[in-house]
Amino acid sequence: MVTIDKFSRTPVYEQIADGFCREVLCGLMPEGAQMPSVRELSVLLATNPNTVQKAYLELDRRGVISSAPGVGSFIRTGAADAIRENMKSRMSEIAAIAKELALAGIPEEEALNCIRSAYRDSDQSKIKKE
Amino acid sequence: MVTIDKFSRTPVYEQIADGFCREVLCGLMPEGAQMPSVRELSVLLATNPNTVQKAYLELDRRGVISSAPGVGSFIRTGAADAIRENMKSRMSEIAAIAKELALAGIPEEEALNCIRSAYRDSDQSKIKKE
Amino acid sequence: MVTIDKFSRTPVYEQIADGFCREVLCGLMPEGAQMPSVRELSVLLATNPNTVQKAYLELDRRGVISSAPGVGSFIRTGAADAIRENMKSRMSEIAAIAKELALAGIPEEEALNCIRSAYRDSDQSKIKKE
Amino acid sequence: MVTIDKFSRTPVYEQIADGFCREVLCGLMPEGAQMPSVRELSVLLATNPNTVQKAYLELDRRGVISSAPGVGSFIRTGAADAIRENMKSRMSEIAAIAKELALAGIPEEEALNCIRSAYRDSDQSKIKKE
DNA sequence: GTGGTCTAGACCACA
DNA sequence: GTGGTCTAGACCACA
Numbered sequence: 001m002v003t004i005d006k007f008s009r010t011p012v013y014e015q016i017a018d019g020f021c022r023e024v025l026c027g028l029m030p031e032g033a034q035m036p037s038v039r040e041l042s043v044l045l046a047t048n049p050n051t052v053q054k055a056y057l058e059l060d061r062r063g064v065i066s067s068a069p070g071v072g073s074f075i076r077t078g079a080a081d082a083i084r085e086n087m088k089s090r091m092s093e094i095a096a097i098a099k100e101l102a103l104a105g106i107p108e109e110e111a112l113n114c115i116r117s118a119y120r121d122s123d124q125s126k127i128k129k130e
Numbered sequence: 131m132v133t134i135d136k137f138s139r140t141p142v143y144e145q146i147a148d149g150f151c152r153e154v155l156c157g158l159m160p161e162g163a164q165m166p167s168v169r170e171l172s173v174l175l176a177t178n179p180n181t182v183q184k185a186y187l188e189l190d191r192r193g194v195i196s197s198a199p200g201v202g203s204f205i206r207t208g209a210a211d212a213i214r215e216n217m218k219s220r221m222s223e224i225a226a227i228a229k230e231l232a233l234a235g236i237p238e239e240e241a242l243n244c245i246r247s248a249y250r251d252s253d254q255s256k257i258k259k260e
Numbered sequence: 261m262v263t264i265d266k267f268s269r270t271p272v273y274e275q276i277a278d279g280f281c282r283e284v285l286c287g288l289m290p291e292g293a294q295m296p297s298v299r300e301l302s303v304l305l306a307t308n309p310n311t312v313q314k315a316y317l318e319l320d321r322r323g324v325i326s327s328a329p330g331v332g333s334f335i336r337t338g339a340a341d342a343i344r345e346n347m348k349s350r351m352s353e354i355a356a357i358a359k360e361l362a363l364a365g366i367p368e369e370e371a372l373n374c375i376r377s378a379y380r381d382s383d384q385s386k387i388k389k390e
Numbered sequence: 391m392v393t394i395d396k397f398s399r400t401p402v403y404e405q406i407a408d409g410f411c412r413e414v415l416c417g418l419m420p421e422g423a424q425m426p427s428v429r430e431l432s433v434l435l436a437t438n439p440n441t442v443q444k445a446y447l448e449l450d451r452r453g454v455i456s457s458a459p460g461v462g463s464f465i466r467t468g469a470a471d472a473i474r475e476n477m478k479s480r481m482s483e484i485a486a487i488a489k490e491l492a493l494a495g496i497p498e499e500e501a502l503n504c505i506r507s508a509y510r511d512s513d514q515s516k517i518k519k520e
Numbered sequence: 521g522t523g524g525t526c527t528a529g530a531c532c533a534c535a
Numbered sequence: 536g537t538g539g540t541c542t543a544g545a546c547c548a549c550a
Contacts, residue, residue, distance in 0.1 A: 011525060025233050037537065048527050061451065068266045069538040070534040087234040090227050091244050097220050098248035103155050104217040108249045112242055114221050118228035119238045136458045141549060178550040271534060278490075285493050308535040347494040350487050351504050357480050358508035363415050364477040368509045372502055374481050378488035379498045401540060427522065438542045459523040460549040
């Protein structure tokens with residue numbers, strides 16, 4: 001389930017959007033699946049409907065969902081690909097931090113291990129599901 | 131020189147602080163070196179003096195500089211080590227992004243190459259200087 | 261057949277009404293022809309009966325159909341002419357967009373070709389039918 | 391100046407965004423020019439600040455402005471090109487309407503004249519300014 | 521001062 | 536019921 005950390009620096013609406021992206025990638029929200037309604041979700045997450053709607057707008061902008069007034073919001077076909085495309089931009093964030101680490105004299109191996117253990121963790125959780 | 135991107139998501143004061151950290155690590159600002167005065171720098175960077183002041187406070191907090199009212203601010207002894215220590219916390223940022231990439235199915239090698247090329251770039255610039 | 265794009269900006273009821281207008285103009289729905297019943301069509305299009313009802317009201321307003329409670333809805337005599345009359349109002353929409361294009365520096369020829377190719381397409385489909 | 395028609399079907403925030411696009415294309419808002427602040431404009435237009443901000447978000451999404459918190463919003467370099475790019479999508483709207491007109495038997499010349507007179511009008515207003 | 525986020529709640533057209 | 540828009544107003548970090 002999508003969860004919110006009120007004290008996080010990242011805005012609530014972005015946490016919601018990111019959460020659903022994760023669910024799409026996991027296969028929990030397949031293409032064509034209907035999103036909870038704005039009102040429903042706002043009750044569930046104890047947030048304002050406007051905040052949920054902003055999250056949905058963000059998901060629309062990312063090509064993840066499509067909203068039909070009076071009908072509901074649905075996962076678009078190709079949503080997972082759209083998310084993966086967006087993800088690539090995050091690689092540049094890694095590169096930026098890595099440059100700082102390099103400059104700070106942190107050994108390259110330490111940075112690489114950071115990535116490796118992150119991937120190992122995520123592989124683990126996949127295996128658990130199997 | 132320290133530069134500012136006013137449209138970046140990271141606050142200007144943090145950009146300034148990060149910039150001086152980089153200069154310390156490069157050896158451009160050795161221990162004991164005097165920082166430009168708040169006013170001077172605010173003119174140079176075309177920013178609000180309050181912003182520069184906040185950057186200096188941040189550098190103080192990080193153990194990078196020491197400020198003596200009426201005298202000026204100076205690079206502390208051990209500044210580079212203090213920065214390196216702070217850097218380690220950024221590794222967790224890399225880990226967090228890497229986990230998302232893993233989930234999104236971005237191959238581990240792509241993420242690793244991100245780090246590798248960042249380190250290669252920074253090696254290059256060191257060689258140039260030699 | 262009338263089709264619905266539930267993510268389109270134009271309301272579903274308008275899509276339905278427009279669809280029947282097209283059928284009238286094509287000759288698929290001649291004067292006096294009976295419209296499908298509201299229930300029947302709502303099942304066929306997988307829409308809410310209220311929506312179909314609203315579409316029929318709209319067609320009535322446009323002078324395209326006439327509804328007799330308990331009997332059914334029928335294409336009026338002169339329906340095609342009524343539609344053509346309504347169409348003219350859509351010309352002002354074209355004009356409005358064209359003004360924006362002009363302002364944006366899009367060459368007039370590009371806009372004109374837009375129209376020309378639309379007419380060519382529709383001529384083609386007429387020929388095919390012949 | 392940007393004006394608002396409260397009774398128009400197009401949302402207020404979109405009217406505001408469109409208005410500024412027009413100003414950019416006219417040269418009234420050159421690259422780098424500062425937008426009025428959200429609060430300032432909301433007073434000027436007698437709307438809610440949230441509505442103005444939504445308009446600014448839309449302009450950001452279109453690549454027309456960039457906003458720096460605490461500093462202001464500014465016309466991006468290449469804003470006019472970004473707008474022209476967006477414009478092209480409107481050509482498909484013209485095509486869609488033109489197809490309906492063709493089907494309705496409206497002579498092609500009438501539709502073409504629609505475009506021509508729109509371009510003539512806009513040329514006129516350019517001449518007036520000269 | 522600036523923009524960004526969020527709450528609380530109203531109203532709308534549409535299904 | 537659904538999403539979309541808007542108002543009124545608070546609070547925040549940042550400049």
